[in-house]
Amino acid sequence: xxxxxxxxxxxxxxxxxxxxxxxxxxxxxxxxxxxxxxxxxxxxxxxxxxxxxxxxxxxxxxxxxxxxxxxxxxxxxxxxxxxxxxxxxxxxxxxxxxxxxxxxxxxxxxxxxxxxxxxxxxxxxxxxxxxxxxxxxxxxxxxxxxxxxxxxxxxxxxxxxxxxxxxxxxxxxxxxxxxxxxxxxxxxxxxxxxxxxxxxxxxxxxxxxxxxxxxxxxxxxxxx
Ligand code: TMP
Numbered sequence: 001x002x003x004x005x006x007x008x009x010x011x012x013x014x015x016x017x018x019x020x021x022x023x024x025x026x027x028x029x030x031x032x033x034x035x036x037x038x039x040x041x042x043x044x045x046x047x048x049x050x051x052x053x054x055x056x057x058x059x060x061x062x063x064x065x066x067x068x069x070x071x072x073x074x075x076x077x078x079x080x081x082x083x084x085x086x087x088x089x090x091x092x093x094x095x096x097x098x099x100x101x102x103x104x105x106x107x108x109x110x111x112x113x114x115x116x117x118x119x120x121x122x123x124x125x126x127x128x129x130x131x132x133x134x135x136x137x138x139x140x141x142x143x144x145x146x147x148x149x150x151x152x153x154x155x156x157x158x159x160x161x162x163x164x165x166x167x168x169x170x171x172x173x174x175x176x177x178x179x180x181x182x183x184x185x186x187x188x189x190x191x192x193x194x195x196x197x198x199x200x201x202x203x204x205x206x207x208x209x210x211x212x213x214x215x216x217x218x219x220x221x222x223x224x
Pocket of ligand 1: 040041099105
């Protein structure tokens with residue numbers, strides 16, 4: 001059976017990924033495609049537990065290598081349990097973050113370097129590559145502002161504490177931001193860079209344009 005289509009969304013905290021992934025899923029549904037939406041870390045029962053552990057600001061003193069290993073443990077589980085079976089069934093998978101996040105946050109932000117992340121991806125994830133990655137990269141200032149606001153709202157709502165990354169300093173986010181740009185420059189065929197402080201509608205337009213192009217290129221395929 002033909003392999004499905006694997007799409008990932010990437011960006012800093014507060015870049016609007018979740019809104020855009022939901023709008024893209026609705027857009028696909030309207031055109032008769034059913035998309036499976038998942039996220040990392042999370043998306044499986046084990047992954048949700050890893051998410052709780054790794055994002056909770058009470059997880060203090062987590063070593064960068066331990067943090068990266070947890071991200072890959074989550075990803076290995078998600079690939080085995082959700083992503084690979086869906087792709088084998090010919091489905092469209094929309095994944096909110098994938099290994100580019102590890103390269104940007106742990107490779108760039110935590111300064112573990114790209115080479116280690118890419119090597120682990122090859123070993124742990126059989127080097128599974130997205131067919132298309134949509135990278136939302138508004139200006140750094142705008143991203144930081146949105147991340148702080150979101151974190152404050154989450155704290156007020158007494159939901160699960162997911163603030164460990166958002167409590168990071170601006171220098172950390174600067175490194176994440178620059179690593180994301182580096183990935184986009186390195187892999188222009190896979191990564192569509194959506195830059196600037198655009199409206200939600202404008203970002204959606206750019207996303208559907210890129211996705212429509214990929215779908216047209218695969219017009220002979222069928223998606224469940
Ligand atoms: P989210 O709120 O967009 O789901 O992101 C969860 C946080 O986890 C976000 O701050 C980025 C971080 N993260 C990493 O540091 N490395 C990774 O590999 C992934 C998937 C997420």
